[in-house]
């Protein structure tokens with residue numbers, strides 16, 4: 387339950403969300419919470435995480451439940467836990483108690499759902515068991531509504547209400563503490579895993595979970611690195627992309643990169659400052675009405691300018707961006723939507739990230755852009771420029787040939803101790819511009835050094 391919000395207010399928040407959905411759809415909707423996936427056998431499951439669409443409208447991670455929404459009426463379908471299950475899982479509340487908590491108008495066992503599901507639209511489930519329950523109901527559900535439902539949900543979830551912002555804020559607070567703990571633990575840590583443990587300790591101790599698999603790596607060029615066994619060596623940079631998820635499901639997503647020794651080398655510092663300039667320029671440009679794609683291009687332009695200045699790229703920054711030369715070192719988008727999912731609503735493909743009528747570019751420098759929308763008040767996004775030396779890109783003969791004259795390959799060799807740097811913050815678009823929800827965690831190189839060494 388939303389800790390900071392009194393239960394009646396919470397019911398009001400949920401009711402308003404449903405009203406906003408009802409204003410956009412003229413058909414009934416069924417949303418499933420989903421079930422945990424088994425780890426090889428049913429009694430040993432991966433941690434349960436309710437579907438974010440369910441969570442948004444029902445407010446509780448109620449395993450196995452479904453809700454039926456019509457106009458602003460909510461009907462809950464959920465099977466009470468049999469008394470014998472209390473031996474393993476403890477006592478559980480009654481269906482009526484849960485219905486009251488979320489402001490449901492009625493509540494029934496799941497077996498009643500087919501009667502209500504006629505003509506309803508739904509969103510595809512992520513776990514196999516719920517997906518097959520959906521398939522069984524498919525005859526009762528009108529599939530042509532599904533796209534219209536997805537679009538309506540996107541329009542609701544894109545703009546965060548106060549309760550959502552409070553949730554993201556609480557997750558951001560804990561993630562910032564986790565990063566401080568990771569930096570403080572580094573001088574005495576022998577491996578990446580020890581730093582990861584220090585960071586996740588903070589998240590778990592706050593009764594939160596990780597919003598995604600933590601990245602804590604000295605091989606920062608592997609963008610979503612999921613290994614933690616490397617020994618930390620003086621001279622390494624450690625890239626930590628670690629975010630917390632509040633019990634209500636709201637996510638945060640932070641990356642900091644710090645020197646294991648507590649001091650950046652001159653080459654590391656030079657590139658760090660280039661990435662930081664891009665990060666700062668992008669955040670400064672965030673306000674309602676701005677195209678997020680232009681924020682991405684601003685990151686590309688600022689990185690290109692910085693890389694020309696340090697002698698890695700040659701030419702005019704505008705031309706370099708035009709040729710996608712920056713993408714040799716920054717091959718991903720500058721960020722994404724943030725909400726109940728760390729890449730919010732990415733289960734719907736690009737429906738949330740891309741304005742209707744827009745498609746992903748096939749350009750090397752734009753194809754990984756996850757968000758191409760006009761920013762509006764209440765949206766939360768990440769800003770996460772980076773610099774990476776990815777062997778698969780830099781040693782690719784076709785790319786080396788294409789960018790032969792715009793990269794100073796000899797100069798680049800002097801930056802061998804910079805494998806990957808990313809600086810990532812969470813930003814709320816406000817009426818007057820923006821608020822950095824993760825601003826209490828410094829980004830400037832001297833402050834980073836102090837947090838590690840001090």
Ligand code: GLY
Nearest residue numbers: 598627639728770
């Ligand atoms: N943590 C994954 C990302 O930054 O997109």
Ligand code: MN
Nearest residue numbers: 639768770810
């Ligand atoms: Mn991110």
Ligand code: MN
Nearest residue numbers: 627639640810
């Ligand atoms: Mn991240």
